[in-house]
Amino acid sequence: MSNPLRDMEHPDVIFCIGTNMTECHPVAATRLKKAIAKGAKMIVADPREIHLAKLADLHLPIRVGSDVALLLAMAHVIAREGLIDREFMDARTADGEAFLAHVRDFTPEWASPICEIPAADIETAALWFGCGKPSAIYYTLGITEHICGVDNVQSLCNLALMTGNLGIEGGGINPMRGQNNIQGAGDCGAVPNNFPGFQPCDNPEFAAKFSEAYRTDIEAIRGITKVTALDLCGKEEGGIHAILIDGENTVVTDPDMNHCRHALQSLDHLVVIDLFLTETAQLADVVFPATGFAETDGVQTNTERRVQRLRAAVPAVGESKPDWWIVSQIAKRMGTPGFEFESAKEVFNELCSLSPIYAGLDWDRIENSEYQWPVPHKDHPGTPRLHEQEFKNGRGLFKIIGYRDPAEVIDREFPVWLTTGRRLQSYHSRTQTGRSEGIDYLLSEETLEVNPDDAKAWSLADGEFVKMASRRGEIQIKVRVTDCSPKGTVFASFSFASVPVNILTGSGYDPVTQTAELKVCPVRIAKI
Amino acid sequence: MHQVADNTRTCTMTLGGGSVNFREGETIYEVAERHRKEVPTLCYDPRLEAFGACRLCVVEVEGIRNPVASCTTKATEGMVVRTRTPVLDKHRTTLLELVASENRNTKVDSLSGYASQEFGNLLDRYPVRAGRFAGKKSGTSNTDDKNPFILRDYENCISCYRCVRVCAEQEGDHAINVMNRGFHTQIITEFNNDLRDSSCTFCGQCVATCPTGALGDKKALRAKDTPGEIKKTRSVCPYCGVGCSVDILTKGDRVVGIHPAMDGPANEGALCVKGQYAFDFVHHPDRLTKPLIKQPDGTFREAEWDEALQKAADGFLKVREKYGNHATYGIASGRAPHEAAYTMQKFIRATYGTNYIDNCSRA
Numbered sequence: 075m076s077n078p079l080r081d082m083e084h085p086d087v088i089f090c091i092g093t094n095m096t097e098c099h100p101v102a103a104t105r106l107k108k109a110i111a112k113g114a115k116m117i118v119a120d121p122r123e124i125h126l127a128k129l130a131d132l133h134l135p136i137r138v139g140s141d142v143a144l145l146l147a148m149a150h151v152i153a154r155e156g157l158i159d160r161e162f163m164d165a166r167t168a169d170g171e172a173f174l175a176h177v178r179d180f181t182p183e184w185a186s187p188i189c190e191i192p193a194a195d196i197e198t199a200a201l202w203f204g205c206g207k208p209s210a211i212y213y214t215l216g217i218t219e220h221i222c223g224v225d226n227v228q229s230l231c232n233l234a235l236m237t238g239n240l241g242i243e244g245g246g247i248n249p250m251r252g253q254n255n256i257q258g259a260g261d262c263g264a265v266p267n268n269f270p271g272f273q274p275c276d277n278p279e280f281a282a283k284f285s286e287a288y289r290t291d292i293e294a295i296r297g298i299t300k301v302t303a304l305d306l307c308g309k310e311e312g313g314i315h316a317i318l319i320d321g322e323n324t325v326v327t328d329p330d331m332n333h334c335r336h337a338l339q340s341l342d343h344l345v346v347i348d349l350f351l352t353e354t355a356q357l358a359d360v361v362f363p364a365t366g367f368a369e370t371d372g373v374q375t376n377t378e379r380r381v382q383r384l385r386a387a388v389p390a391v392g393e394s395k396p397d398w399w400i401v402s403q404i405a406k407r408m409g410t411p412g413f414e415f416e417s418a419k420e421v422f423n424e425l426c427s428l429s430p431i432y433a434g435l436d437w438d439r440i441e442n443s444e445y446q447w448p449v450p451h452k453d454h455p456g457t458p459r460l461h462e463q464e465f466k467n468g469r470g471l472f473k474i475i476g477y478r479d480p481a482e483v484i485d486r487e488f489p490v491w492l493t494t495g496r497r498l499q500s501y502h503s504r505t506q507t508g509r510s511e512g513i514d515y516l517l518s519e520e521t522l523e524v525n526p527d528d529a530k531a532w533s534l535a536d537g538e539f540v541k542m543a544s545r546r547g548e549i550q551i552k553v554r555v556t557d558c559s560p561k562g563t564v565f566a567s568f569s570f571a572s573v574p575v576n577i578l579t580g581s582g583y584d585p586v587t588q589t590a591e592l593k594v595c596p597v598r599i600a601k602i
Numbered sequence: 603m604h605q606v607a608d609n610t611r612t613c614t615m616t617l618g619g620g621s622v623n624f625r626e627g628e629t630i631y632e633v634a635e636r637h638r639k640e641v642p643t644l645c646y647d648p649r650l651e652a653f654g655a656c657r658l659c660v661v662e663v664e665g666i667r668n669p670v671a672s673c674t675t676k677a678t679e680g681m682v683v684r685t686r687t688p689v690l691d692k693h694r695t696t697l698l699e700l701v702a703s704e705n706r707n708t709k710v711d712s713l714s715g716y717a718s719q720e721f722g723n724l725l726d727r728y729p730v731r732a733g734r735f736a737g738k739k740s741g742t743s744n745t746d747d748k749n750p751f752i753l754r755d756y757e758n759c760i761s762c763y764r765c766v767r768v769c770a771e772q773e774g775d776h777a778i779n780v781m782n783r784g785f786h787t788q789i790i791t792e793f794n795n796d797l798r799d800s801s802c803t804f805c806g807q808c809v810a811t812c813p814t815g816a817l818g819d820k821k822a823l824r825a826k827d828t829p830g831e832i833k834k835t836r837s838v839c840p841y842c843g844v845g846c847s848v849d850i851l852t853k854g855d856r857v858v859g860i861h862p863a864m865d866g867p868a869n870e871g872a873l874c875v876k877g878q879y880a881f882d883f884v885h886h887p888d889r890l891t892k893p894l895i896k897q898p899d900g901t902f903r904e905a906e907w908d909e910a911l912q913k914a915a916d917g918f919l920k921v922r923e924k925y926g927n928h929a930t931y932g933i934a935s936g937r938a939p940h941e942a943a944y945t946m947q948k949f950i951r952a953t954y955g956t957n958y959i960d961n962c963s964r965a
Contacts, residue, residue, distance in 0.1 A: 079844070079868055096803075098842060099842050099843070099844050100803065100805065100874035100875075101844045101846050101868070101869045101872045101873065101874055101877075102844050104772060104773055104774060104872050107773070107774030108771075108774070110774075111771075111774065129774075250842075250843060250844075251842075251843030252842060252843055252936075253842065253843060253936035253937055253962065253963075254838065254839065254840050254841060254842065254843060254845065254936070254937060255843075255935075255936055255937060255938065255939060255940070255943070256843060256936030256961065256962065256963050257843060258936075258939070258940045258943060259934050259935065259936045259943040259961035259962070259963065260961070260963065261940070261943075262934075262940050262943035262944040262947060263943075263944070263947045263959075264932075264934035264943040264944075264946055264947045264959055264960065264961045265947075265959065265960060265961065265963075266957045266958065266959060266960055267957070269947075269951075270944065270947070275957045284951060285955075288948060288951055288952035289952070290951070290952050290953075290955050291955050292951050292952075292955045292956070292957070293955055293956060293957070295957065296957055297956055297957030297958045297959060297960075298931075298958060299960055300931075300933055300960035300961075303931040303958065303960070312928065313925070313929060314929055314930070314931050314958075315921045315924070315925050315929040315930070316917060316918055316921040316922075316929060316930040316931070317930070317931045317932070317933060318918070318930070318931075318932050318933070318946070318949070318950075319933045320932075320933065320934050320935045320938060320942055320943075320946050321934075321935030321937050321938045321942065322933055322935055322936075322937075322961075322962045324933065324962075327962065342917070342920070342921050342924075343917035343918060343920070343921050345914045345917065345918075348890065349883070349889055349890065350886075350888050350889065350890060351888070351890060351894070351902075355890075358894075358896065359895070359896050359913070359914075359917060360893065360894070360895055360896070360910050360913050360914045360917070361890065361893065361894040361902065362890075362893050362910065362914070363889070363890035363891055363892060363893065364890075364938070364942075366840070366883075366884065367837070367840035367881070367883075367884060368835075368837065368850050368852075368857050368881070368884050369884070370938075370939060372938075372939025372940060372941050372942075373939055373940040373941065374838060374845065374939050374940060375845075375940070376838075376843055376844060376845025376868055377843035377844060377845065378845075378868065380845060380867060380868060382838045382845055382847070382868075383836075383837075383838075384837050384838050384939055385835050385836060385837045385850075386835070387833070387835035387837065387850040387852045387857060388850075388852050388855050388856065388857055388884070389855055391884070391885065391889045391891060392889065392890070392891020392892060393891055393892050393893075393907065394889070394890065394891065395907075396941065396942070397935070397938045397939075397941070397942030397945070397946075398941035398942055398944070398945040400911075401942070401945040401946055401949050402945055403907075403911045404911060404914050404915050404918070404949070405945075405948075405949045405952070405953060407911055407912060407914075407915035408915045408918060408919055408953055410949065410952050410953040411952070412948065412952055413945070413948075413949075413952075415945070418939070418941045421940075421941040421944055421945060422940055422941060422944075424944070425940060425944045443838075443847065443866075443867055444867065498803060498874070498875060498876075499804075499875055499876070501841050501842075501876055501880070505883070506840070506841075506880060506883040507876060507880045507883075509882060509883040509886040509888060510879065510880035510881060510882040510883055511750060511821065511882050512749075512750030512751055512820075512821065512879055513875075513879070513880055515748075515749060515750050515798070516798065516804065516875070589963075
């Protein structure tokens, strides 16, 4: 997030797009509810009538995957009505004129049939957003899990840049991060394009820095993404033949389950570190028991870049060990230098010594969780709000974005849009929530949410099991008739192993991030 | 939480005989709290709008004939306030006797909830004769709710409405409300159904704010008879990226409950159903307790660490020997702490000299 969580209580206009916040980030959503109670207006763009949409002053039930068209048309209206922040654009941005010329063609009337919402609603959303002082953007995977995920994010940046809603209290562009330490995994350099602290791998200066620190030669070339790695599993030419997985149930959570399972099975060597013998761990040659919540001392970064301490409260179960210890032991046995760590503190302090955004931090300084990165030196108070003075790279760049259809669109064979997501009471593949007493009382099975008109047209009854197929596979799932789904679009989560929705998904990937288009998957539904 | 902007004027008042500073806009209660005057209250939660219902926080203000509720009265320049006098003590004691008159159970297990001891502590602090006003009982409501999380024992309810207010003001859910008045007051859901059938999300905030244990944490209370002291350890919730601070409650080697951290920077005392109640996985019998090695027939056998680590390392060495450095990949976790992600990326970069490392953020 560009802004701290507490800023969520201060926008004038809230624009939520592709975020089911009351279910996926419920505590953050309470702050938006407070802002609404104080008089803020909320626009929610989401195909489904989620709870957030019910709280909104304006709900835009856009067709899945049509976000870019909506955002282009909103930019068009903001420009046409003179709601741009000219001072901000002149002082802090670049390529604005080309962008303003670009959006001239994309009227709400153009976007209306693509998004399947009235042009007048797009007009209203744009006027509200453009007039908000400040207006804030919140988004989640409904923006990024598309073949145009990067385009979606950049379209949101364009909106914030043209209205000067960056670097101010109650504004900003705010992705809500999904997992407790997904921000931290990136901070720590567990990505193929960056060393720790977002220092690019393909920059020889940083490759040299880490080669020296790690006493080896690290190539100054970006690595491949997990998606590519899974595609290359078992291939003779340039193939991947061994994988070390820490704490991810890849088989259940990743798209195209059959492909993923086959990929892991074709490896010479698979090692998994986890709390449980997950579907993924079952495919491994060696499985190590890791310590988890309440057993591990460590650090994690939340969605507002706050670096927080985790503390062990009970002894580890059985012989389970912290992940860092297990990885270090394997590395040592392979003769890799630099793994003589004896505590989480030593590991974290090494990270701080190599990461400019953590340079002012160490284990003892984060005791009270008051720092939000970047913290470039010891006298720095941390950075709750990004971009207050200037952007990291100087000026905020407008990007010229065009609309593209999803990787697969509905046709006669697969005439229904499936979109996937999460539910309040379950977390991902339920390895944890599924093993906690009482959760089943609230949510005991997965269901396919179908609009009442569709249920009638397809002769489906509430509670009936149906077959749902995509180009990649077929599953059986129980129908739940609900107004939450718009006509022609159905919804399910991927949480329940008994209903492996990710057998169906995986139609395409964003060309830059290789994030899968989990939010759009044409399917057909048939009675059993 | 009632926050006073930093740019407001600093004023001075007399509090309990001493001169103190305060910011324009603060209530007498807030000033007294900051100066540790221990003004008693039952209906006050710093995160909620002041309610002024319990009247325990009354103080004497010079120039005003009757005592005033300090939680709803703003401090003003030059004000002279007394927070403890024999008259106030008598007033508070009588009020507590009235409240305690029909409350069957004032010894409440502290596993009931974060604020569950507040009422009992006040009864201990003042010379309360609990049976003094014994007699008529006020209305009770739904106690047979089968939900596994929230105990609703309204015999102990004192109608402070903190639960109703936290649900409305803090959560914005309005799942519970007040029906009837006086002795017939009830805390109910829509149509007096079970919580599951209401807009309740089981965030547990009503339980955390209840000062009497009328609302209790059923999951934590499972450990009521487990011997040992309750220990609290500050940590962070293991679920989404909001990063809510929690206090992990333990007895011996077991996690028995979770309290929201009222001073947690991300959540300021709020939690959701997962963070509040979904912690049993920690001690679940399915947890892996020893390393496992796959046997030729496809089943696993338990192994000692030394053997399993060697097997893992040998496998990676063999693949490197056969296929080179670009044949091994690392997938780090978005769930494990920094130390896990950091060593994972270092393992790949330092062992292979490649950047063949990723995490779960693409799915």
